[in-house]
Amino acid sequence: MFFPYGFWRFDPTVIILIPAIIFTLYAQGKVKSNFAKYLRVPTRKGYSGVQVARVLLDQHGLQDIPIEVASGQLSDHYDPTKRVVRLSGEVYQGSSIASISVAAHEVGHAIQHANGYAPLSLRNMVFPIARFGSSAAWGFIMIGLLIPSLGGLMDIGILLFGAAVAFQLITLPVEFNASSRALRLLDSNGFIIDEETKGAQNVLRAAALTYVAAMASGIAQLIRLILIRNSRR
Structure with missing residues (x-):
């Protein structure tokens, strides 16, 4: 949202947003390209996203958490209020590196919730x-x-x-922790082999980058609003 000084002069604080906008576009492009790339790369073991999620949930005593199909692409999430893991169709059914990486990430959130992970509790x-x-x-x-x-x-x-903006800041450690858990779980359970690890890392890092971009954008907008407020006093 742009705020002119008066209604006829250019608002110079808009410049603050430009780096954040560029970073956000880059992050969005990165996550989409990485997801699309590794969605086409099947894992050697051939487990689907739902199979990986079910094994990992059961392994951590979370047999009561269902796995549902979510509509849309990149719509995967864990719902802490209803205690359900929702996976997009491509992730639920797919046996690609992208599919099982995203599935394991969402299970990571369920494990965080079950273990009372402090940043997640604070975020909620x-x-x-x-x-x-x-x-x-x-x-x-x-x-x-x-x-x-x-x-x-x-x-x-x-x-x-x-x-x-504070919510976005709190979200970062939650997402990074879920991704690191996902990589460890995929490796320790033999869902991926060594040469597939880098692909899983690329998928999860690109996804995490979108949260960093959202935080950067929020901070830039907050600074801009404070400058506008101060200029009017």
């Missing part, structure tokens, strides 16, 4: 605030910008947006 606590903040922040910010006498509303909006 912050999530309702962050969800409200990300949706409500811009309303407060816009009103504060358009009506100077209500400038305090912009401060509220910035605080709400800051909560969303």
